Amino acid sequence: MADSCSSAPAPEPVESAECINVFWDDGMLSHEMGKGVFDTGMDPGFLDVLEKHPENSDRVKNILSILRRGPISSYISWHSGRPALISELLSFHTPDYINELVEADKAGGKMICAGTFLNAGSWDTALLAAGTTLLAMKHILEGHGKIAYALVRPPGHHAQPTQADGYCFLNNAGVAVQLALNSGCEKVVVIDIDVHYGNGTAEGFYQSNKVLTISLHMNHGSWGPSHPQNGSIDELGEGEGFGYNLNIPLPNGTGDKGYVYAMNELVVPATQKFEPNMIVLVVGQDSSAFDPNGRQCLTMDGYREIGRIVRSLADRHSGGCLLIVQEGGYQVTYSAYCLHATLEGVLNLPLPLLSDPIAYYPEDKAFAVEVIQSIKKYQNDVIPLFKGS
Numbered sequence: 001m002a003d004s005c006s007s008a009p010a011p012e013p014v015e016s017a018e019c020i021n022v023f024w025d026d027g028m029l030s031h032e033m034g035k036g037v038f039d040t041g042m043d044p045g046f047l048d049v050l051e052k053h054p055e056n057s058d059r060v061k062n063i064l065s066i067l068r069r070g071p072i073s074s075y076i077s078w079h080s081g082r083p084a085l086i087s088e089l090l091s092f093h094t095p096d097y098i099n100e101l102v103e104a105d106k107a108g109g110k111m112i113c114a115g116t117f118l119n120a121g122s123w124d125t126a127l128l129a130a131g132t133t134l135l136a137m138k139h140i141l142e143g144h145g146k147i148a149y150a151l152v153r154p155p156g157h158h159a160q161p162t163q164a165d166g167y168c169f170l171n172n173a174g175v176a177v178q179l180a181l182n183s184g185c186e187k188v189v190v191i192d193i194d195v196h197y198g199n200g201t202a203e204g205f206y207q208s209n210k211v212l213t214i215s216l217h218m219n220h221g222s223w224g225p226s227h228p229q230n231g232s233i234d235e236l237g238e239g240e241g242f243g244y245n246l247n248i249p250l251p252n253g254t255g256d257k258g259y260v261y262a263m264n265e266l267v268v269p270a271t272q273k274f275e276p277n278m279i280v281l282v283v284g285q286d287s288s289a290f291d292p293n294g295r296q297c298l299t300m301d302g303y304r305e306i307g308r309i310v311r312s313l314a315d316r317h318s319g320g321c322l323l324i325v326q327e328g329g330y331q332v333t334y335s336a337y338c339l340h341a342t343l344e345g346v347l348n349l350p351l352p353l354l355s356d357p358i359a360y361y362p363e364d365k366a367f368a369v370e371v372i373q374s375i376k377k378y379q380n381d382v383i384p385l386f387k388g389s
Contacts, residue, residue: 025081081132194284197231256302258368285329307345
């Protein structure tokens with residue numbers, strides 16, 4: 001069983017294990033994708049009020065403020081960010097793709113793909129997001145702290161090695177995982193709970209048996225040329241990576257109980273078999289009950305329990321080393337509450353620090369259980385790592 005974040009000896013952490021190191025830079029507020037009908041950028045001409053694109057700076061301002069002034073603030077240690085170097089981006093992305101983004105920035109910006117607009121300031125912000133995530137990973141690898149949270153935007157988990165997708169330009173988690181591998185981590189697991197399939201991260205490690213990518217997502221399928229992957233259970237990886245990409249497409253409205261069931265039935269056993277020495281939790285609050293971009297009905301209770309489960313996996317397999325990377329979440333207020341609950345779970349706090357401010361519908365997990373059991377049977381039948389389970 002792996003018991004450290006790297007195969008090389010690490011110095012003793014200088015901060016408490018019960019501290020979350022949050023990495024942030026105010027420059028990440030500079031990126032905006034405009035206004036229109038939801039994420040299209042279109043003005044149909046008959047609406048008086050055009051809303052901001054859902055991936056706007058307001059959504060992280062509330063996360064910042066709840067961490068700075070909310071009841072969890074005493075558990076937070078703040079750290080600054082920095083832009084990524086082009087050479088660091090090339091550990092995950094192709095030169096042609098990075099050059100496309102650089103040229104688009106020089107030209108004043110353009111729509112890179114549907115719903116994803118690179119405007120003035122966007123490229124600098126994307127570099128900050130990637131570089132800040134790298135700093136958070138480096139903080140763990142060098143033994144300065146075991147738990148780090150990269151509070152970054154724009155998000156990254158849809159960005160593939162060769163193209164942008166779904167509001168994402170650079171794969172923040174992907175470059176951080178590659179840094180861990182290059183620094184001596186033999187095996188990394190990525191657990192992605194954003195409501196959409198983490199197709200970019202999966203694509204980047206699709207042929208690797210050193211990275212186990214697990215994505216719990218709404219069963220949305222492909223949404224066009226920028227997102228050709230379906231996120232289905234049979235997208236398992238290729239070559240040496242066969243069986244190391246696990247998709248868990250969940251039915252709409254799965255809710256807290258269904259998500260926790262999926263974590264315990266699928267994510268926990270897979271992680272235990274893989275035995276990683278680094279865990280990356282990719283969080284998106286668009287799985288919440290009130291998000292305009294998802295239908296999964298998670299509440300604070302569900303996020304809190306997911307945080308607890310992932311923390312227990314980190315304690316067991318990676319010496320407590322855990323990188324958390326921010327992705328989606330578009331309900332400006334509730335996203336902040338759900339992130340707060342996730343970190344409460346990661347901290348293993350005995351009682352919630354915040355109560356849920358919004359009532360929610362009662363749950364029925366029966367359908368989700370049926371789907372999860374069918375996924376489990378498929379994995380046990382097909383994936384070499386699981387045969388005989």
